[in-house]
Amino acid sequence: MKYTTIIGLEVHVQLLTRTKLFSGCVNRFNPDAPNSQTDPVTLGLPGSLPVMNAEAFRLAVKVGMALNCEIARFTKWDRKQYYYPDLPKAYQISQYDLPLCSDGFLDITNAEGETRRIGIIRAHLEEDAGKNLHEGGSDSKVDLNRAGTPLVEIVSQPDLRSAAEAKQYLEELKLLLTYLAVSDCNMQEGSLRCDVNINLHVHTDDGHNIPTPIVEVKNLNSFRGVEMACEYETKRQIEDFQKTGQRLGDVPKQTRGWDLARGVSYPLRSKEEASDYRYFPDPDLAPVTVTGEWLDEVRETLGELPAARRDRLGDAWQLSQYDASVIITQGQDVADYYETVAQTCGDGKQAANWVTQDVLRELNERKLSIAQFPIPATVLGNLLNRVVAGEMTVKGAREVFTTLLELPADQVTDATVEQIITDKGLLLVTDTGEVDKAIDLVLADPKHEKAIADVRGGKQQAVGPLIGNVMKHLKGADPKAVRTRLLERIGGA
Amino acid sequence: MTIAGATTADLMAAVASGETTAVEVAQAFLDRIEAHDGSIDAFLHVSKENALAQAAEVDTKRRSGQPLGKLAGLPIAIKDNLCTKGEPTTCSSRMLEKFVSPYDATVIERLRAADAVLIGRTNLDEFAMGSSTENSAFKTTRNPWNVAHAPGGSSGGSAAAVAAGMAPLALGSDTGGSIRQPAGFCGVVGLKPTYGRVSRYGLVAFASSLDQIGPMANDVHGAALLLEAIAGGDPLDSTCLPEAVPSYTSTLEEPIAGLRIGVVRSHYGEGLDAEVNAALQRAIEQYEDMGATIVDVEMPHQQYSVATYYVIAPCEASSNLARYDGIHYGYRAPQFDDMIDLYARSRGEAFGAEVKRRIMLGTFALSAGYADQYYNKALKVRRLIRRDFDKAFEQCDVILTPIAPTPAFKIGEMADDPLAMYLSDIFTIGANLAGVPGISLPAGFSSSGLPIGMQLLAPALQEERLLRVARMFERATDWHTRRPQLST
Numbered sequence: 014m015k016y017t018t019i020i021g022l023e024v025h026v027q028l029l030t031r032t033k034l035f036s037g038c039v040n041r042f043n044p045d046a047p048n049s050q051t052d053p054v055t056l057g058l059p060g061s062l063p064v065m066n067a068e069a070f071r072l073a074v075k076v077g078m079a080l081n082c083e084i085a086r087f088t089k090w091d092r093k094q095y096y097y098p099d100l101p102k103a104y105q106i107s108q109y110d111l112p113l114c115s116d117g118f119l120d121i122t123n124a125e126g127e128t129r130r131i132g133i134i135r136a137h138l139e140e141d142a143g144k145n146l147h148e149g150g151s152d153s154k155v156d157l158n159r160a161g162t163p164l165v166e167i168v169s170q171p172d173l174r175s176a177a178e179a180k181q182y183l184e185e186l187k188l189l190l191t192y193l194a195v196s197d198c199n200m201q202e203g204s205l206r207c208d209v210n211i212n213l214h215v216h217t218d219d220g221h222n223i224p225t226p227i228v229e230v231k232n233l234n235s236f237r238g239v240e241m242a243c244e245y246e247t248k249r250q251i252e253d254f255q256k257t258g259q260r261l262g263d264v265p266k267q268t269r270g271w272d273l274a275r276g277v278s279y280p281l282r283s284k285e286e287a288s289d290y291r292y293f294p295d296p297d298l299a300p301v302t303v304t305g306e307w308l309d310e311v312r313e314t315l316g317e318l319p320a321a322r323r324d325r326l327g328d329a330w331q332l333s334q335y336d337a338s339v340i341i342t343q344g345q346d347v348a349d350y351y352e353t354v355a356q357t358c359g360d361g362k363q364a365a366n367w368v369t370q371d372v373l374r375e376l377n378e379r380k381l382s383i384a385q386f387p388i389p390a391t392v393l394g395n396l397l398n399r400v401v402a403g404e405m406t407v408k409g410a411r412e413v414f415t416t417l418l419e420l421p422a423d424q425v426t427d428a429t430v431e432q433i434i435t436d437k438g439l440l441l442v443t444d445t446g447e448v449d450k451a452i453d454l455v456l457a458d459p460k461h462e463k464a465i466a467d468v469r470g471g472k473q474q475a476v477g478p479l480i481g482n483v484m485k486h487l488k489g490a491d492p493k494a495v496r497t498r499l500l501e502r503i504g505g506a
Numbered sequence: 507m508t509i510a511g512a513t514t515a516d517l518m519a520a521v522a523s524g525e526t527t528a529v530e531v532a533q534a535f536l537d538r539i540e541a542h543d544g545s546i547d548a549f550l551h552v553s554k555e556n557a558l559a560q561a562a563e564v565d566t567k568r569r570s571g572q573p574l575g576k577l578a579g580l581p582i583a584i585k586d587n588l589c590t591k592g593e594p595t596t597c598s599s600r601m602l603e604k605f606v607s608p609y610d611a612t613v614i615e616r617l618r619a620a621d622a623v624l625i626g627r628t629n630l631d632e633f634a635m636g637s638s639t640e641n642s643a644f645k646t647t648r649n650p651w652n653v654a655h656a657p658g659g660s661s662g663g664s665a666a667a668v669a670a671g672m673a674p675l676a677l678g679s680d681t682g683g684s685i686r687q688p689a690g691f692c693g694v695v696g697l698k699p700t701y702g703r704v705s706r707y708g709l710v711a712f713a714s715s716l717d718q719i720g721p722m723a724n725d726v727h728g729a730a731l732l733l734e735a736i737a738g739g740d741p742l743d744s745t746c747l748p749e750a751v752p753s754y755t756s757t758l759e760e761p762i763a764g765l766r767i768g769v770v771r772s773h774y775g776e777g778l779d780a781e782v783n784a785a786l787q788r789a790i791e792q793y794e795d796m797g798a799t800i801v802d803v804e805m806p807h808q809q810y811s812v813a814t815y816y817v818i819a820p821c822e823a824s825s826n827l828a829r830y831d832g833i834h835y836g837y838r839a840p841q842f843d844d845m846i847d848l849y850a851r852s853r854g855e856a857f858g859a860e861v862k863r864r865i866m867l868g869t870f871a872l873s874a875g876y877a878d879q880y881y882n883k884a885l886k887v888r889r890l891i892r893r894d895f896d897k898a899f900e901q902c903d904v905i906l907t908p909i910a911p912t913p914a915f916k917i918g919e920m921a922d923d924p925l926a927m928y929l930s931d932i933f934t935i936g937a938n939l940a941g942v943p944g945i946s947l948p949a950g951f952s953s954s955g956l957p958i959g960m961q962l963l964a965p966a967l968q969e970e971r972l973l974r975v976a977r978m979f980e981r982a983t984d985w986h987t988r989r990p991q992l993s994t
Contacts, residue, residue, distance in 0.1 A: 057834065058589075058835070059589060059607075059710040059711075060588075060607075060707065060708040062742060062743050063744070064742060094872075096828070096831060096849055098831075101833075103828030103829050104825055155834070291869065293821065293825070293872055296715035296822055298745075
């Protein structure tokens with residue numbers, strides 16, 4: 014049976030502000046001291062009133078701009094009303110019909126290497142709820158440290174067509190948010206959370222498209238979880254369709270949870286039973302209007318976003334899209350490191366090979382960030398410059414690299430590099446006189462007569478052992494150059 | 507001078523001259539409460555020790571020559587819906603019976619900064635929902651002029667406390683007339699400021715877009731003084747206005763030349779008590795005698811104000827009171843089956859009938875499919891009512907209206923007819939819907955000896971004008987000097 018998977022994502026991102034969205038209470042992940050980050054507003058005490066955090070608003074505008082959204086000049090706050098113990102006021106201050114950001118997009122590159130433009134329906138600002146703690150026993154507990162944390166909800170169009178694309182979208186979104194420095198995007202700590210809306214379009218043999226009922230999988234807290242849930246749901250829904258033939262509209266939208274341990278989704282409450290949120294404008298908060306000038310000011314703080322930087326690196330250094338992506342995906346600091354190495358050594362491709370392979374491997378193995386990496390970008394750049402200039406082999410440079418990694422960080426300097434090259438004799442002999450002298454010795458040696466004759470007779474592979482013997486007489490030389498010269502000499506003899 | 511029942515000006519002069527001390531003043535009012543509150547029941551809680559300690563501190567400051575606040579040593583009664591650190595803030599509800607606020611409302615902070623003496627917490631209709639103070643879960647406050655009658659509401663405790671000479675000043679809150687109507691019923695001065703003139707931070711919300719804290723006093727000067735102390739911008743309330751607060755007391759005695767008083771003729775017809783009508787007509791003549799021009803103004807949408815109000819206020823209330831869920835603080839039902847049952851029982855057991863009625867009205871009016879028909883339509887009518895006021899104030903400086911159709915009704919008289927009770931708010935509700943300031947002041951007495959109040963309304967932020975116009979009338983009359991005879 015042929016079908017297309019249709020996926021839309023709702024992502025909640027906590028903003029990195031000093032204080033909460035509607036009070037001066039400190040905003041920090043702090044599960045060890047429950048209910049310590051509270052004040053009358055966070056607790057929803059009688060008489061407390063919200064006051065908007067302008068910084069949170071600014072960060073949300075940045076997110077909207079980076080997602081190519083329309084930014085509303087006029088927004089208001091609405092109360093979304095429902096009862097739950099983690100919601101101290103029994104309403105969440107959110108944005109209902111006039112979201113701050115709307116009609117944007119995010120470009121992703123899928124596994125086939127094609128660019129896919131994923132529409133953004135809206136992105137709005139709202140307050141996070143607290144957390145219910147079920148620690149066993151008959152009572153549950155409530156921790157309100159998280160309550161009131163500024164949250165941007167980003168709702169995509171159902172433009173994603175596979176589990177892999179869903180994951181790519183999340184990765185690109187996370188990268189963007191990291192570049193904007195608006196969130197730490199730490200999924201373990203819940204600063205980035207995701208709900209998946211998924212159904213299938215089944216293509217029948219007679220050319221019809223039948224949409225299956227939409228399912229929402231809630232509260233996925235890892236990219237892998239999103240991918241697995243999408244894969245699982247695709248399989249489950251096709252089986253379900255084959256069994257029941259149910260189409261979109263036949264049954265109410267279903268909400269499911271994700272069991273990470275078992276790798277299955279399971280039904281939660283049905284949306285039809287969900288409460289009527291009775292949205293209405295929050296009378297405690299004034300609507301927000303912004304000027305074009307202010308929006309321009311915010312736009313100027315966006316900086317270079319990942320997609321633009323990826324394109325620029327590709328163009329400037331003739332990198333493949335793959336190499337550029339690997340570098341950009343590592344975050345701004347790695348991209349900065351790469352650019353310095355590339356500029357210093359003058360060869361973007363050489364720099365990319367080293368950064369994406371040698372450097373990243375070391376970072377992974379040593380669990381270091383690029384800021385903690387012991388070899389400064391300029392030192393690596395200068396070393397690679399030797400390779401680019403033909404003064405050293407890649408193998409020689411790698412030997413230096415490995416040696417540098419063993420040294421204390423303060424000793425990793427250009428001078429140290431020189432010392433290691435000298436000590437290990439890694440510099441290639443480029444003096445043709447030296448090479449010729451060595452070739453003379455080899456050609457004069459009677460035990461090589463047969464090999465020389467073979468080469469003359471057109472047996473090119475016989476040159477190998479001769480090159481090795483020439484190299485033995487030299488402290489270091491480029492084997493390619495030796496080969497060329499050797500062939501010249503034998504041929505011309 | 508008799509301390510209990512004295513005006514704020516007299517009390518301040520007596521303390522300043524050394525004739526008496528803040529402690530003596532506080533003690534005199536505490537004695538008065540002790541002697542008479544058994545029959546009035548204005549107070550839910552008397553803060554005897556704290557009040558005496560605050561008064562002693564004022565005396566110490568005065569003796570050592572330290573600067574003193576605007577309200578130094580003046581006792582003030584606080585409506586029990588204003589959060590006060592370390593004191594019960596019950597809103598006259600079982601829901602908050604045991605709730606002790608961990609923080610001070612902005613107005614309370616300002617009272618403390620002004621060296622006021624917080625003497626006690628006054629009774630109100632539960633969560634300020636009502637016009638008689640009969641909806642209190644704890645006690646029924648009585649009108650000091652006749653204990654068979656209600657003091658009005660919802661700030662009935664504050665109005666009765668001032669009228670009975672148990673405090674020279676009180677704070678009330680006014681969502682649809684809850685300061686002005688009890689002030690009128692009890693023969694004292696009560697002012698609802700412009701929406702946003704006084705911070706609502708720490709006022710337990712009833713209807714956020716309508717609620718406003720305001721002063722109650724036994725004369726206009728007292729109200730002006732107290733408003734001066736509490737008004738002004740507050741970073742903790744987004745709806746609070748940053749405009750500078752004029753010195754109301756310093757211009758109070760200046761009459762307004764060429765004063766134009768707006769009168770809505772339809773107010774003085776059917777449904778208005780004859781004695782109230784007569785008192786209001788005399789008041790209008792009084793102003794004419796002082797040289798004011800009487801201008802007829804139209805308020806074509808006022809007939810919809812009660813309906814509009816009783817959609818908007820319950821909608822906001824249903825949301826504001828949702829936080830009382832038995833989970834975080836306040837009353838929790840001792841027995842319940844599950845989470846939903848915990849909510850249902852806690853709220854079902856702790857809220858009174860009027861509060862439940864309004865929560866249900868508001869929940870219904872905000873429900874999917876009904877919000878446009880009720881809430882959104884009410885917001886549109888609210889804009890029309892606001893426009894009526896704008897247009898009227900193009901023709902006049904203040905509008906003079908009755909406070910209520912009748913003087914204070916008897917306790918229990920309206921208890922079974924909530925709709926009649928709602929309709930009696932007709933004169934006061936408009937100011938809340940339009941956000942304009944209004945003052946209630948004594949304008950006469952009925953033949954049975956009950957006070958008759960009148961209301962003056964002014965454009966937004968014109969409290970200074972309102973107080974001066976009120977003071978013009980007060981200087982020409984002696985209604986405000988009369989005090990009820992209390993039985994002991």
